[in-house]
Amino acid sequence: MVTVFWECSAPICILFRRRWRDEQLASGVKSGCISRELKTTGPISRTTGIFKSWPLQKLGSERISRAGFGVGPKQTGIRKSRTSRWRAAALIALNLFMIAHIIQWQIMGKTVSPIEPSETMYTLQRGFVNAGFIFFSLAILATLIFGRFVCGWGCHILALQDFCGWLLKKMGLHPKPFRSRLLVYVPLIGALYMFVWPVVYRSIWNPEHQPLIPKFTNHLVTTNFWQTFPSVAVAIPFLFVCGFMTVYFLGQKGFCTYACPYGGFFGLADKISPGKIRVTPACNQCGHCTATCTSNVMVHAEVKQYGMVVDPGCMKCMDCVSVCPNDALYFGFGKPTILVPKSNAIKRSYSLTWPEEIVGALVFLGSFLAVRGVYALVPFLMALGYAAVTTFLALKTWRLLRARELSFYRFNLKSSGKLRKTGWAFAIFACAWIGLNAHTGWVRYHEFQGNYAFQKVQVPDELALAQSNPSRWLSSVDRENILDGKKHYDAALRTGLFVNSEALPKLAWFEYLLGNAEQSIQLLGQAASYQKDESKALSLYYR
Numbered sequence: 001m002v003t004v005f006w007e008c009s010a011p012i013c014i015l016f017r018r019r020w021r022d023e024q025l026a027s028g029v030k031s032g033c034i035s036r037e038l039k040t041t042g043p044i045s046r047t048t049g050i051f052k053s054w055p056l057q058k059l060g061s062e063r064i065s066r067a068g069f070g071v072g073p074k075q076t077g078i079r080k081s082r083t084s085r086w087r088a089a090a091l092i093a094l095n096l097f098m099i100a101h102i103i104q105w106q107i108m109g110k111t112v113s114p115i116e117p118s119e120t121m122y123t124l125q126r127g128f129v130n131a132g133f134i135f136f137s138l139a140i141l142a143t144l145i146f147g148r149f150v151c152g153w154g155c156h157i158l159a160l161q162d163f164c165g166w167l168l169k170k171m172g173l174h175p176k177p178f179r180s181r182l183l184v185y186v187p188l189i190g191a192l193y194m195f196v197w198p199v200v201y202r203s204i205w206n207p208e209h210q211p212l213i214p215k216f217t218n219h220l221v222t223t224n225f226w227q228t229f230p231s232v233a234v235a236i237p238f239l240f241v242c243g244f245m246t247v248y249f250l251g252q253k254g255f256c257t258y259a260c261p262y263g264g265f266f267g268l269a270d271k272i273s274p275g276k277i278r279v280t281p282a283c284n285q286c287g288h289c290t291a292t293c294t295s296n297v298m299v300h301a302e303v304k305q306y307g308m309v310v311d312p313g314c315m316k317c318m319d320c321v322s323v324c325p326n327d328a329l330y331f332g333f334g335k336p337t338i339l340v341p342k343s344n345a346i347k348r349s350y351s352l353t354w355p356e357e358i359v360g361a362l363v364f365l366g367s368f369l370a371v372r373g374v375y376a377l378v379p380f381l382m383a384l385g386y387a388a389v390t391t392f393l394a395l396k397t398w399r400l401l402r403a404r405e406l407s408f409y410r411f412n413l414k415s416s417g418k419l420r421k422t423g424w425a426f427a428i429f430a431c432a433w434i435g436l437n438a439h440t441g442w443v444r445y446h447e448f449q450g451n452y453a454f455q456k457v458q459v460p461d462e463l464a465l466a467q468s469n470p471s472r473w474l475s476s477v478d479r480e481n482i483l484d485g486k487k488h489y490d491a492a493l494r495t496g497l498f499v500n501s502e503a504l505p506k507l508a509w510f511e512y513l514l515g516n517a518e519q520s521i522q523l524l525g526q527a528a529s530y531q532k533d534e535s536k537a538l539s540l541y542y543r
Helices: 002-026 083-108 117-126 131-146 149-153 156-170 183-204 232-250 254-258 261-272 288-292 299-306 319-323 354-371 380-402 421-456 461-466 476-495 503-513 517-531 534-541
Strands: 033-035 056-058 275-279 329-333 406-408 411-415
Touching: 083 149, 083 156, 083 319, 117 131, 117 183, 131 149, 131 261, 149 261, 156 232, 156 254, 183 254, 183 261, 183 354, 183 380, 232 254, 232 380, 254 380, 261 380, 275 299, 288 299, 288 319, 319 329, 354 380, 354 421, 380 406, 380 421, 406 421, 411 421, 421 476, 421 503, 476 503, 503 517
Parallel strands: none
Antiparallel strands: 033 056, 275 329, 406 411
């Protein structure tokens, strides 16, 4: 009987509730919230005040603010996002399209060049107009108008991060955002290094035989689709570090926040974009938007202060709009972030003190330099993600040594000055990770010194190859550089966990110049077997 009564009466209750809400809106009152500027006599529409922000005043709500975040004590009242399924479908379709792209290339032997923003580097450096350059250009233009929609709805790395966040929540773990003042600039610095520095370098130290502006050629179709990508053996740990570990340690979209160089440009474009998540006076600061946001944006605080979301980390996932119980949030056009007065900035809380920020920045730089290009395997983006994780682990371990109380997720690492079992487990993992990073840095140092010595050898290839014993023609400086480079390459090969296949041909050249032709041939054969391409091995052998 109760069930029948509820099913019959529920539509009537909902109808009366909606009518009451409409009457409240018409009179300027919305669930305990009155805007300072809300003295209108007519109903409020979403288009009212699009180009104006409303400072909202909370007069008293049944949802009591907690810890300054405006999130009510009963989180069960937050409704599910309707857009999350659409976004999940879009990201799944994106990954299926990528798989289909690879299959089509394998079957037909040629295909459209990779639709990857990193391909833009080849356009700027060599003039190769490819699909990646066109996509990145259009994505930046779209961001200038609509904001960071491309990041939220069209990135495969973000799809992995969201999937990781979903898995963690299924296990009862809710990633806590790691907030840093300095590390948020890493994506922009990475973007400048990838896309601006080559242009600056060409304009300042431009060789005479190369034009200042490269000749643009059509590279929209390629027969070697995987040429600019890492091998599958590298891609798997790359995706695991950037798509999963960054979320586990740094919070939702940790890679986007502290490593993604493309996000550096998208974040700048978002500041100029007129497209924002905006608010109507119907907002009552319930905090459902902030609790739902997977981009770690303080939505409720920003819409109260500015009348819109100004954080460039907002990726327009639209979850906040969907879960708002009063339909107070919407996407609209108006004043961009760059025009928001700086004097009204929200005071933010951070995870680190200023000394920790400086130490963290140094740890990040050292970790990045240690792993970038080591063994000729680790790509730029993976090195950024690895360094971000290392920074978190190093700072957390430091606090583990000093603090009396420390937790991670729901686990107590240290209590009353004593390490718990979970604390010991965390310390062992962190020390192993940092130790591996230090060992990798040692190997990378020897690789770098060997490469530097290789570049300093002045003996022309033609002259050396024309002699039966080239060691007799070496100057004392060249001989010193060769011996020094050989020493460093030997140390890297002896202590490294993997073989640097790009160092082998250079070591072979050193052996040849020292008169060890047989050893040189053996090293070249070894390099060719690792690279599965004799021409590549020889291209590194001949300078």
